[in-house]
Amino acid sequence: MIAEDSVLLRVGLVKVLETAGFEVAAEVGDAQALLTAVAEHRPDLAVVDVRMPPGFTDEGVRAALEIRERWPDTAVLMLSQYVEERYAANLLASNTSGIGYLLKQRVADVEEFIEALRRVADGGTALDPQVVAQLLVRRRSDPLERLTEREREVLALMAEGRSNAGIAGALVVSESAVAKHINNILAKLDLPKADADHRRVLAVLRFLGV
């Protein structure tokens, strides 16, 4: 499912999704058509542009929130021309699984984009590094201050939605080192010992301040 008002880009996105092995159920040009199409096809994943007709402001985000509310099983990947962390925060506030927020230009790196698509479709998260950076600007003093530089990097990558292996690859360290960092982070953020994955989400949420 693709909602994007620029025809050129829409055609490109369809190609990318088909290359990645997705089946494109529908492609639409505005928020209203998006909701109708989602109701009809019930896709696994909707790729949505933030700025769409008629207002060219945040129609896409509002449509995405509605999709999340009415069909929680549908994963949503937002594409935006510029970083607007409040949109991302709005989306993440309800549920962090199956959510993505990427800058439009990221689609140019086709392989990374496909990876993000898969991650979101599988119920993961994909946040643009710029969104993460912007969320970081907001924080003033909180337990995050206690983290070391490396631990912050690890947490930022966690927030982008990477797995331990993904983080290890990005930072060029071993996976066990990543696990150690994550344990330190969880300890420093005073997150109670429970199901490991759950704590991971909590840490990310704490980090994003949502």
Add this chain to the structure above:
Amino acid sequence: MTIPPRLRRALVRLRRDLLFLAAGVPLHAVPLLLSFWVLLQLQDILGPASDFGTLVLPVPVTLLILAAYGLTEAQRWRFRALCGVDLPRLRFRESKRQWAYNCLIGPLFGLLELLVLGVLAAALTAATSLLWVELLGWEWRVDHRGVWTWAGYATAVGLLVLAAVPALAGGLVRLENLVGRAVLHVSRSEELKRRVEDLTTSRAGAVDAADAERRRIERDLHDGAQQRLVALALNLGLAKATLKDLPPEVRQVIDEAHREAKEAIEELNSLVRGLHPAVLDELGLDAALSGLAARAPLPVRLWTDLPERAAPAVEAVAYFVVSEALNNVAKHADATRAEVTVTRLGEILRVVVADDGVGGADPSGGSGLKGLAQRVRSVDGAFRMSSPVGGPTTMTVELPCTT
């Protein structure tokens, strides 16, 4: 037959002068007639046979006062259209001078104008007296012997007077111009006040126009060039990802093009950010600034307290200030961190950008800082800078936002 240019100019001027005088007659006649009416009424009231039966005096007096205003406009038109003299538009406070011009000096000029026009008419008649005599027929000429001689004299005198008419008319026009400008002028301080008002309005218009233009360019780039570039980069990326068995040279070319396209997107993005980002319009200063802070190459703390949005022009200036300031900090300050504070204090939007860099920034030197100060001044803002050598640097900008 060609008319020599000097003569042509003289004729044009004469025509203009005569038109000016002719237009003046009815305009000046109005207060004159009204004054007569007033006098007649007064005579009725004060005369021996008065029984106070016709107490309509207030009517002509009111008309006279009203005429004084309406006529000023008509006079302004006359001066502007015929003499190219722009008399200032007078307000109520200057009503005395308007009244004096229209009701006291005006009738006098009306009489002079009438006189000049009358002289012209008489001179024309006299100058053509030979023709009249010819037209009257021979029987009349037989009865009036010596009429040819008299007609000849009359023609000569008429021509002489006609020759003097241009000078006469021109003189009167000049006199009217002098008196009009002397009486219907605006005092110096009033003139300055109006000038300031005009300038303030036109500057605000210019600022808004520039702002709207920036916004339009951003829209165009966003909806056109940026989308196309992203689509191009996407297609190149697709080619890279799918066409695996290409010769290495071709791969390299595609790689190169892909990278170029991505760089172009980045460049375009930063260009748009410098102009007027859409997020500023849609979500306001807070959201736009957090984007700036996040993209800065050094850690930036952002603190905003904006209970309500300011005027678009003010928001644009505040955004520009922070953008430029952070650019400067990144380029010159050698700082490890910066802090941006934006607060709304009643009618004032205060923007403070501080860094822990080396200091020594000179607002009179760098063109960046100068441009920044100019942009602040364009909305009547205040710009202060404290940057001792060795740091730290604090820049404070206060922008008035009257709602």
